Structure formats: structure tokens, C-alpha cells
Amino acid sequence: MTEEHLGFSDxxxxxxxxxxHADRCQECGERWSVFRFLGFxxxxxxxxxxxxxxxxxxxxxxxxxxxxxAIYFQQAVRQLIPVFMGxxxxxxxxxYIAVDPGTSTEQYSELFFDQPFDxxxxxxxxxxxxxxxxxEETGP
Amino acid sequence: xxxxxxALVQATLEGDPHAFEEIVERYQRLVFxxxxxxxxxxxxxxxxxxxVFLKVFRSLETFDMRGPLKAWIACxxxxxxxxxxxxxxxxxxxxxxxxxxxxxGRIEDFFQQFTSKGILTENDVSELFVLLERLMGRLGDKxxxxxxxxxxxxxxxxxxxxxxxxxxxxxxxxxxxxKKKLQKDLEEILLSGKxxxxx
Numbered sequence: 001m002t003e004e005h006l007g008f009s010d011x012x013x014x015x016x017x018x019x020x021h022a023d024r025c026q027e028c029g030e031r032w033s034v035f036r037f038l039g040f041x042x043x044x045x046x047x048x049x050x051x052x053x054x055x056x057x058x059x060x061x062x063x064x065x066x067x068x069x070a071i072y073f074q075q076a077v078r079q080l081i082p083v084f085m086g087x088x089x090x091x092x093x094x095x096y097i098a099v100d101p102g103t104s105t106e107q108y109s110e111l112f113f114d115q116p117f118d119x120x121x122x123x124x125x126x127x128x129x130x131x132x133x134x135x136e137e138t139g140p
Numbered sequence: 141x142x143x144x145x146x147a148l149v150q151a152t153l154e155g156d157p158h159a160f161e162e163i164v165e166r167y168q169r170l171v172f173x174x175x176x177x178x179x180x181x182x183x184x185x186x187x188x189x190x191x192v193f194l195k196v197f198r199s200l201e202t203f204d205m206r207g208p209l210k211a212w213i214a215c216x217x218x219x220x221x222x223x224x225x226x227x228x229x230x231x232x233x234x235x236x237x238x239x240x241x242x243x244x245g246r247i248e249d250f251f252q253q254f255t256s257k258g259i260l261t262e263n264d265v266s267e268l269f270v271l272l273e274r275l276m277g278r279l280g281d282k283x284x285x286x287x288x289x290x291x292x293x294x295x296x297x298x299x300x301x302x303x304x305x306x307x308x309x310x311x312x313x314x315x316x317x318x319k320k321k322l323q324k325d326l327e328e329i330l331l332s333g334k335x336x337x338x339x
Contacts, residue, residue, distance in 0.1 A: 008319065008320070008323050009316040009317070009319040009320035009323065010316060013291060030331055031323070031327060031331070033255055034251075034323060034326050034327050034330055034331065035323055037250075037251055037254050037255070037326070037330075038272075038319075038322055038323060038326055040254065040260070041265070041268055041269060041272050042272075042291050042292060044260075044265045045177060045265075045269055045272070045292050046265065046266045046269050047169070047172075047173055047176075048172040048173055048175075048176040048182065048185055050168050050169060050172055051186055054164070054168055054186070054189070055161050055162075055164035055165040055168060056161060057190075058160075058161075058164050058190055058193045058194070059157060059158075059160055059161035059164060061190070061194065062160055062193075062194065062197045063157055065194065065197070065198075
């Protein structure tokens with residue numbers, strides 16, 4: 001029975017000991033050397049030199065951004081003040097109209113009738129009103 | 141000066157100017173190397189790193205204190221790198237071309253040297269990395285990012301998953317696929333010729 005070949009994608013680059021199978025199988029032995037070569041490159045990849053005072057420069061840049069943001073915010077607020085005032089006045093006016101008692105139906109009725117219009121019709125009131133009607137003439 | 145990452149974030153949010161400088165100091169190496177290994181080209185690295193830290197500062201309020209700051213910064217770096225690659229490709233100056241025969245020959249030389257001596261000089265390693273960059277340029281964008289974060293920067297699978305806003309299983313698959321492709325490409329360069337000679 002033949003052994004299965006190695007699955008190199010599952011191996012770790014930090015493994016430096018060749019798997020036992022690589023000793024017995026020429027193909028896997030060659031592939032193992034390529035894998036080790038790749039791992040060596042990955043582990044020894046050159047690093048980027050950090051420019052001097054980079055953190056200080058970024059920190060200063062951030063502070064400038066913060067200051068310019070504060071100025072921008074102040075300008076935006078100044079420009080928006082008239083809009084806010086307008087909105088405030090409009091909302092106040094609408095609220096005044098909504099809660100003003102002079103606009104209710106009863107108040108309007110006073111303009112046309114002496115007494116406020118009474119919308120409640122009780123049963124007694126209806127019966128009394130019928131009693132006041134002239135009697136109907138009876139036929140011959 | 142606060143010592144933990146979370147305390148530094150808190151202090152920055154409260155307006156301590158030195159706290160953010162300390163955050164930059166702690167993670168600048170990671171950011172520089174991810175950009176260098178992923179985008180390549182030393183000339184663009186500093187500008188991109190600066191962009192990353194400005195983004196970090198601007199969105200610090202959205203940082204979830206329960207997660208690691210390292211993975212969060214790696215996430216912003218990864219997204220900045222992916223955007224940069226898209227931009228470069230749009231401008232059609234993307235230069236990670238396939239390896240030519242001369243590059244292949246150079247890799248073979250390095251391989252012979254490595255197999256006989258077991259080590260390479262610092263200059264050789266730098267030169268070899270340029271060739272490796274080209275091989276990595278053949279990987280898919282996200283596969284390459286997973287490979288860079290995990291294998292070159294040494295982040296844990298969990299941190300890579302958070303940085304790439306995906307699952308650990310997906311990261312493992314991406315890393316494994318990248319290794320397989322790189323191994324296959326290198327084998328094609330180094331072994332196919334040799335086998336043909338032997339046959």
C-alpha cells in the first residue's frame with residue numbers, strides 16, 4: 001500500500017523538521033525543500049524602517065486636524081444659527097396656534113349665535129320639543 | 141501615562157495628546173510592515189501609514205473596548221491597503237507582473253544556494269523578497285491579505301479574522317489556499333525544469 005503524499009498547505013512554516021514521509025518519498029522530499037525555502041523567505045521578509053519621529057509627526061497632525069475641526073464646527077454653528085432661530089420661531093408659532101382656546105368650535109359659534117351652540121341633545125329635550133309641535137290635522 | 145491599550149484609547153478620547161502618540165508608537169511597526177508587505181513599494185508606505193493613523197484617530201470613538209486594539213488597527217490598515225490596490229489598478233500602473241524567465245533563473249540560484257548552505261545573506265533575502273512579492277501578486281486580494289497578516293506579521297487566526305471582518309475558518313482556508321498556490325508556483329519554477337532534465 002502506498003503512503004499518501006504530504007499536504008504542504010497544512011504545514012506550518014515554523015516546522016523545520018522534515019516529515020518522515022519526505023525521507024522515503026523523493027517527490028515529497030523535493031517539495032519539502034521548496035516549502036522550507038518559501039518558509040525561509042516568509043520568516044525573513046525584510047521589514048520597513050520607521051522614519052524618525054513618525055509618531056510625533058502623526059500626533060501633531062492629529063492635533064492640527066482637531067483644531068481645524070473645531071474651527072469648522074464653530075463656523076458651521078455660526079451659519080446655522082439663523083436657521084435654528086427661524087425653526088424655533090416657526091415651531092413656537094405653530095404651538096401657539098395649536099393650543100390657542102380662541103380657535104375652538106364653541107368660540108366660533110359665538111360669532112353667529114347669542115348663546116354657544118350646545119351639541120348635546122338629551123332624550124328629555126327631544127321629547128319636550130315634540131310636545132310643542134302643532135297637532136296634525138285629522139282627515140274627514 | 142496609561143499602560144494598557146484601553147486606557148490609552150480612553151485617555152485619547154479625553155483629549156490627552158500624548159496617549160495617541162503612544163498608540164502610534166506601539167502599532168507603527170505593524171502598520172508599516174503590513175502596508176510594505178501587502179502593497180509594496182517603500183515610497184508609498186509612509187503616506188499610507190499616516191492615512192491609517194488619521195483614520196484610527198477619527199474613528200476611535202467607534203472602537204469596541206471589548207476587542208483587541210491590535211486587530212482593530214490591522215482592520216483599518218487592511219481596508220486602506222485594499223483601497224490603495226484598487227486605486228493603483230484603476231490608474232493601470234499595477235506592476236506585479238508575472239515572473240519572467242530571468243526572475244525564475246534568479247530564484248533558482250537562490251534556491252541552490254539555500255539548499256547547499258541552508259542560509260542566505262541579508263541582501264539576497266531582500267532581493268528574493270521582491271520576487272516573492274511578485275508571486276504574491278498572483279494571489280487574490282483577500283487571500284494575500286490573510287497570508288500577509290498571518291504568516292508575515294504573525295497575527296493569530298482570531299486577530300486576522302477580526303481584522304478582515306470574517307470568521308477564523310475563512311481565514312484558515314484563505315491562508316491554506318495562498319500557501320498552496322505559492323508552493324505550486326515555486327515548484328513550477330524550481331522543480332519542473334529539473335524533472336524534465338532528469339526524465
